Amino acid sequence: MAFSSKLGSLLRQNGQMPMTSVLSSIRCMSTASKKLFIGGLSYGTDDQSLKEAFAAFGDVTEARVITDRDTGRSRGFGFVNFSDDESASSALSAMDGQELNGRNIRVSYATERSSGPRSSGGGGGFQGDRGFGGGFGGNSGY
Secondary structure, rough: OOOHHHHHHHHOOOOOOOOOHHHHHHHHOOOOOEEEEEOOOOOOOOOHHHHHHHHHHEEEEEEEEOOOOOOEEEEEEEEEEEOOOOHHHHHHHHHOOOOOOOEEOOOEEEEOOOOOOOOOOOOOOOOOOOOOOOOOOOOOOO
């Protein structure tokens, strides 16, 4: 029942919000989360200003802008945790595509990372007994 009423509410608002927001909301409704991913953040946005921007939608338990570990500079995205699913849903609907500190932000439900090891992102460099990365991988016959 809650799903159908939420779907009806989204469809009525469709003229006011981007279709991607509607689709994202529908996709995530059955697995509603308290944690939102916020993309497209201005480099000037910090944890406090992110929390203040979302506090109007409910109790924000944590707001975190992800920073580069070497430079300390914002990576342009962050996460906001709410105390309940309904607040997170309201914030997603209202804030996706809106301007925050001069940039249009993207808001979606955060997804958990897979538990496997992360990819290092490409070849190259010394690879132990295999020599340097890149190039032809077979026996060159020399």
